[in-house]
Amino acid sequence: MQTLLTHIKQLLQVRDTPIHKVSGAEMANLPLLENAYLLLENDVIMDYGKMENAPSLEGMNVVDCSGKIVLPSFCDSHTHIVYAGNRSGEFVDRINGLSYEEIANRGGGILNSAKKLNETSEEEIYEQSKKRLEEVISQGTGAVEIKSGYGLTVEGELKMLRVIKRLKENYPVAIKATFLGAHAFPMEYKENHQAYIDLIISEMLPAIAKENLADYIDAFLETGYFSVEETIQIMEAGKKYGLTPKIHVNQFTAIGGIKACVDHGALSVDHLELVTEDDIEALKNSDCIPVALPSCSYFISIPYTPARQLLNAGLPLALASDFNPGTTPSGNMHFVVATACIKMKMTPEEAINAATINGAYAMDLSDTHGSITRGKKANFILTKPLHSYYEIPYCFATNLIESVWLEGKKFGTQI
Ligand SMILES: N=CN[C@@H](CCC(=O)O)C(=O)O
Numbered sequence: 001m002q003t004l005l006t007h008i009k010q011l012l013q014v015r016d017t018p019i020h021k022v023s024g025a026e027m028a029n030l031p032l033l034e035n036a037y038l039l040l041e042n043d044v045i046m047d048y049g050k051m052e053n054a055p056s057l058e059g060m061n062v063v064d065c066s067g068k069i070v071l072p073s074f075c076d077s078h079t080h081i082v083y084a085g086n087r088s089g090e091f092v093d094r095i096n097g098l099s100y101e102e103i104a105n106r107g108g109g110i111l112n113s114a115k116k117l118n119e120t121s122e123e124e125i126y127e128q129s130k131k132r133l134e135e136v137i138s139q140g141t142g143a144v145e146i147k148s149g150y151g152l153t154v155e156g157e158l159k160m161l162r163v164i165k166r167l168k169e170n171y172p173v174a175i176k177a178t179f180l181g182a183h184a185f186p187m188e189y190k191e192n193h194q195a196y197i198d199l200i201i202s203e204m205l206p207a208i209a210k211e212n213l214a215d216y217i218d219a220f221l222e223t224g225y226f227s228v229e230e231t232i233q234i235m236e237a238g239k240k241y242g243l244t245p246k247i248h249v250n251q252f253t254a255i256g257g258i259k260a261c262v263d264h265g266a267l268s269v270d271h272l273e274l275v276t277e278d279d280i281e282a283l284k285n286s287d288c289i290p291v292a293l294p295s296c297s298y299f300i301s302i303p304y305t306p307a308r309q310l311l312n313a314g315l316p317l318a319l320a321s322d323f324n325p326g327t328t329p330s331g332n333m334h335f336v337v338a339t340a341c342i343k344m345k346m347t348p349e350e351a352i353n354a355a356t357i358n359g360a361y362a363m364d365l366s367d368t369h370g371s372i373t374r375g376k377k378a379n380f381i382l383t384k385p386l387h388s389y390y391e392i393p394y395c396f397a398t399n400l401i402e403s404v405w406l407e408g409k410k411f412g413t414q415i
């Protein structure tokens, strides 16, 4: 079955020649077609072009898009969507003056979520998590990475990764799974870090590999969490099972972690609210992409990733949501794009590139996702009538989405 979208006011992120990512000054370029058509066949993009060259409407499922914009679905390369319960109590504690660090030191934070997760059945976690996945899909996400990291036990981590696997089987979005056993040290290992790292390496990783549950390995490389040396052990162990590192780093302190991640083959380094000149040097001429998480900065009032500094150095940048119960209880990528423009001074073109093609790169998905390119998945957002794509970040709190399309079908018609 072919579907033809006609009279599209602006068709964004049109890339005739497939690219994997855009970097530095290239990010200011967002190729588009005005008054365009888009032709879908089954689950892929067949063709596109100017309306005057549109194919005959005969026998087609035709969708008139007059006044509306089409852009590729958001590619959210960093989330923790699978969790149990929430941490709204800690949110109020922070309003009343406690910091994220103080809450964590009292056994709150990640350990609070780990306790809840280990007390909750796999079925119940699936039910809670699928609601969040459906929510982000309705907000325009068409490819998403989901981390474990709230188990911190062999069974808990496996439980989370099995839930991610089920989500992958049941939803028409691309999902990549990341093993984040090195998210925090459980209380009983506070004085014996090596014993927990040994548990990750000798028990968790083999069990995960046996069920083929993960694509990537992650660690929270941060003062008070995993040191540079500890993270190197985790990255090297993961690589032995074919898991490429994607690492949380430089959220609160810069301790030389970025260079270690680049040296050990990380696909992405995520957070980077703090960035040093040495970090930038380490990233230059590497294949590792920085990922900024502006909703996290917003929610816990920490600095925003210095996007201009990274782009001026010629580096690529991806934007992701960080959806999690502690620092970012939202996976709304429209808000992420808007906040990147408003607070990080990214232009609309840069922010849309960062949330589409560069997000796809940060999940090894740019061959199939992240742009309007012939042969790629027909995953895209159809907006309500707009004057220009500038209104996407400008209308930062308005729902601009008329419909989301996944694998060639309007979402809601597949499941
Ligand atoms: N910083 C580490 N991990 C998450 C937060 C985890 C939590 O507080 O539950 C993040 O990316 O912000």
Ligand SMILES: [Zn+2]
Residues within 6 Å of the ligand: 078, 079, 080, 248, 322, 324
């Ligand atoms: Zn995170």
